[in-house]
Amino acid sequence: GSSDESPAGKTTLRLGYFPNLTHASAIVGVEKGLFAEKLGANVELKTSTFNAGPAAVEALFSDAVDAVYIGPNPTVNAFAKSKGEAIRVISGSASGGVAFVVKPGITDPAQLKGKKIATPQLGNTQDVALRFWLKEHGLTATKEGGGDVNVVPQENSVTVDAFNNNAIDGAWVPEPFASRLVAAGGKVLVDERDLWPDKRFVITNLVVRADFLKKHRDVVKNLIAGQVAANEFVNAHPEDAQKAVSEGIGKLTGKPLDPKQIAAAWKTLEFTNDPIASSLVSGADHATAVGLLDKTELKGLYDLSLLNEVLKANGKPSVKS
Amino acid sequence: MSGDTVTHTTTDAPAPDPGSGIMAFDAGFLAPGPRPRRRRTRSLWAGLWPKLLALGLVLLVWQIAVWTEFRPSYALASPADSFAQLWKDAGTWHFWHSVLTTMRRALLGFLLSVGVGFVVGFAVARVKLLRAAVGSMITALQTMPSIAWFPLAILLYKLTESAIMFVVVIGAAPSIANGVIAGVDYVPPLLLKAGRNIGARGFQLYYRVIAPASLPSIVAGLKQGWAFSWRSLMAGELLVSIAGQPSLGANLNFAREFNDAPGLIATMIVILVIGLGVDTVFGFADRAIRRRWGITDA
Amino acid sequence: MSGDTVTHTTTDAPAPDPGSGIMAFDAGFLAPGPRPRRRRTRSLWAGLWPKLLALGLVLLVWQIAVWTEFRPSYALASPADSFAQLWKDAGTWHFWHSVLTTMRRALLGFLLSVGVGFVVGFAVARVKLLRAAVGSMITALQTMPSIAWFPLAILLYKLTESAIMFVVVIGAAPSIANGVIAGVDYVPPLLLKAGRNIGARGFQLYYRVIAPASLPSIVAGLKQGWAFSWRSLMAGELLVSIAGQPSLGANLNFAREFNDAPGLIATMIVILVIGLGVDTVFGFADRAIRRRWGITDA
Amino acid sequence: MISIREVSRTFGHGPEAVTALDRLSLDVSPGEFVCIVGASGCGKSTLLSLVAGLDTPSSGIIEAGPNPALMFQEPALFPWLTVAGNVGLPLKLRKVPRPAREARVAELLATVNLSDFAGKRPHELSGGMRQRVALARTLALDSPVLLMDEPFGALDAMTRDLLHDELERITQERGLTVLFVTHNVREAARLGDRIVLLSSRPGRLKWQGSVDIPRPRRIDSPEVSALAAEVTDRLREEVAQHVG
Amino acid sequence: MISIREVSRTFGHGPEAVTALDRLSLDVSPGEFVCIVGASGCGKSTLLSLVAGLDTPSSGIIEAGPNPALMFQEPALFPWLTVAGNVGLPLKLRKVPRPAREARVAELLATVNLSDFAGKRPHELSGGMRQRVALARTLALDSPVLLMDEPFGALDAMTRDLLHDELERITQERGLTVLFVTHNVREAARLGDRIVLLSSRPGRLKWQGSVDIPRPRRIDSPEVSALAAEVTDRLREEVAQHVG
Ligand SMILES: Nc1ncnc2c1ncn2[C@@H]1O[C@H](COP(=O)(O)OP(=O)(O)OP(=O)(O)O)[C@@H](O)[C@H]1O
Ligand SMILES: Nc1ncnc2c1ncn2[C@@H]1O[C@H](COP(=O)(O)OP(=O)(O)OP(=O)(O)O)[C@@H](O)[C@H]1O
Ligand SMILES: [Mg+2]
């Protein structure tokens, strides 16, 4: 792989992320040159963008990227599918940014009976969160879409179209789709932050290939330093960060994102280096509880020692897995 | 007589084996001899072993790639894992339900596409004005990826089976129409003239002369149309997951979403097997036409 | 003489207008007369106005749907919005860069597919053993959706252009091969015999007789192959966004991800226009063959 | 029945243009049997195609009865139909009920001596057999006007003689009007009421004469031979001007 | 040069089977011109196809020189090539250099009197013209063995006479061995060293006789006519057994 030293003694780090609001740390880090700065002259940074988790994990497995920003779901998958071999979570990136948006008439869980509610994917965090929430409110929902509430897993962009055309009555989705549903006349019934301790749960974290980590700990440490710097920037200069995200996405997609939309979604997001391991683990437990996931062993998923070293050097509190 | 003198010697029967409808441009094709019935099973075997050999070779290459461990096992699933997964799947109701749902949709969607494709194809081939207006649109429509139609499908049909059918038909019908148009365009003028002269006019000319004359091209178009409709269906099944209706398209996507390599390959194998089955049907049609038209004597 | 008596009257020149290669099964097709050169521009217009009319009708239906407000404007983009978007896009470097990148990939991928398709097609059509072994595999491969190949593509080619090309070629080559096989299968036996008798053997028989004789079917296969390669490319471009290389496939997906209805329609229009352009090229090839073979006298 | 007035037909444009027929006029009265002879490529097939309405003249007027039946120079059989299917198709298109149709097909196949081959497909027949199927199909049209383009060109002398008799019987019985193209001058003298000689490219009316030999005629009778010799001389004269 | 021994050819199986040739034996010595006559469908084309190696006998042995040139009963021209392209293809396949090829094509087209049509495509030709192109293409093969299946069937008497002379000249000059199928008994008597008569289905050798008329012959000479009458009688006898 190209992660090996080149003749000039240069290491290449291949970083992947999505042109997506929940990946703001990565976009800002790339746009503002923070990664490049921290990685130093000896490391060449190559970035790729993906449009969804599976492709990112395929690329990780195939040694086509070294590190990627992904959500909790693909993270658990990648770890489980490789029997703990392929990847390590080395840092958090963002928390929050998920909401349950419904048609305006619905104000009470009881009104959801017989309604069609969309989630991004069967068995993913939002899907599990919805099912768990429904269960807590005494409503049934089967894997096949039957029960009191019909849960229909489908692509997020389809969900927006379907909501517009009254084909569904609500959806439990991440940003920016939640904001978009609101823009289309939806109402937030549940902000997922309210369901979690400290209103924090992981939505994006930074993952690296295990053998890259073993071979290039120093490089990875510098990458983490870049991530920490990026989050620092994001939290210190939200306006600048939003502009950078809008432009960064614009560069990739040809269309800068609407600043108003960014601002609306931004409020629901928190950018933290803490991967909030507990939320990922309890998410997996919930999934097992609603019968969507085989019990998975998540021990060894986190390697936060480098992160803590960086945080310590920056005089910040450490995090735990 | 010199060595390069043409000598044709044959004693009874052992004429070149036409090998179950397989054509070759050697003497065997140009000079088929009688084929005794009792050779049926032997020729079945003759048609089967190369397939098995090819299959074996693919498996071998795959297994060698796995053995050399040029990629870890989570990136490259082994044949054993994949077939184990397939075997496990095949024991579930979910699997068979998926296969049946998808096959039902595929057949219905294909039939609809054939209907639309034939009507459009013959209309465009026949009516000058239509050809000028929408003729070139057909290939353009064919190149439109299925996902581009999703918003329109939802707009028109919400999240129903009809939305899936819409995506399938709009994906496959242009291809079938193109097959029909190509067939009609290449009908030998002499046959057309003969048809007109013996009194075939309007619809009759189409039904009795043009359609049968363009049958080979139509069958080729149907084959391509099947592939288009199947691929559109796989995309369309991502669009809508209807309650209690698992499907192959959803399974395929599911396997990918979860980076489930053996599951993905198992689903691919199912798709391949269905494809092989369908190809066999087309193969029969094709060979029947060829035999009747005297293009092969097999 | 009675009313149903056949009477053919013509004075010089105004024979039925062959209408820029358009075929119709009326006397105009069967009885083409001379076509003066100075009618070129008029016949260009004759070919153009039905297209414009069709376009106008589509726009009208669309606009009416918008006017009646049967769906809110964020669900159903208006023509004005969509064209405004297209106009805006067309002013950006990003847009032209996307178009060029995608066209370059499409051409390269198509050429590769043609190469692979021809080799496989002729080999399968010719070699009995290969036909038995992999013949029916071709249609089966054709039905495999592009996303199923993504893991393999990334495994083999990482995140490079080659991965995209792999997806394109594996999507389009089977279709082209099928066109070639269908063409070869339907070569009239008399022409084959004639070719053999005048001394065409082996490669020469293919190059001088079989290939030209199957040209119509090959062109039809190429047309279908183009559609397959284009659709595979649209899917493949989602696989990898190579830094600084915007593409139409990615744009289409982004427009969808962002539920940007005008943007989606603008991209669809671009795809349609490219499709129309390509169809024109195939149309020329097709008409050239038909004219040379005397299937139309236009 | 057939009236051809100043008919011309030119193929192509400019210097490449080929004039197949040049201001040809010809009338065929009802029930008349006219044989056309002329050099290869002089426009005989083109003329029949024009009379059948399958082609339009570049200039001039043609009138013919309704739906003249044309037997093409090539067999032009439909490869996807059996021999019986080919012969029966014109009847099917006229909606002749099945039993009547089958009887008629059997009768026509007997006429052309192909009863044993009803179930075969065109590619299983010899050249002469195909031509006879085409003849049967043309007769199945039951048109009052028959246009025949070398209908017996691929047949051996004996089969041809038999079919001459058959054709004569049918045309006489039904009073058919026939325009018959042939290269065999004896055949023209054997069958025709009139013989028309076309000049070489462009096709013009070169000579015509009525055949006054009383029927029934025999192809090897001295009268037929004498007339054939006379027409051959005229033909030879015509062709000699062009060739060599 | 050509040796046919106990050759049979049956098409199809079971009750549907048609036996085209039944244990036919025939030898043609080098430089000999053998004419085959027989009723329509008696297996003449099948025989030529077997000798050319395009079909395999059901039983028996055939030996022929290397690459016998076959002129099919149908023109079998390649529609995508011009007239010159069709005639030139055998030369191209033998890698004859371009100038020599062009000269040869021009010469062959002149032989069949089609020099003006070199640039046309087959669909722009009349039936007789196509046949002549096929003749030119067959001659372009320069094979020592010529197999011809009714090569002049679609030609008028004059053009045919001219081509008879040409063919005779070419075969005599080059000492070609010819197997020539025809329905025209006079033509057989005009051209052949020997005439072979096949019986009707299944094709068997019915009769053969050598033609002792000294060359140059004329088709309307009394000797040719007398021989033709004799062969016709034998043919009539043969066909009469089957028809009617
Ligand atoms: N479709 C066409 N395009 C161009 N030229 C044509 C076409 N059809 C016929 N011709 C030309 O018209 C002339 C007359 O052709 P036609 O077929 O009528 O001759 P014919 O008298 O039937 O000859 P033959 O006895 O050889 O059949 C020929 O020179 C031929 O080249
Ligand atoms: N491919 C085939 N399949 C089945 N039967 C065939 C095939 N080819 C020829 N025959 C049969 O073989 C017999 C002889 O055919 P062939 O073409 O040799 O006759 P021919 O002597 O050339 O007749 P003609 O003078 O009419 O051309 C015919 O009865 C025909 O039906
Ligand atoms: Mg003619």
Ligand SMILES: [Mg+2]
């Ligand atoms: Mg024959």
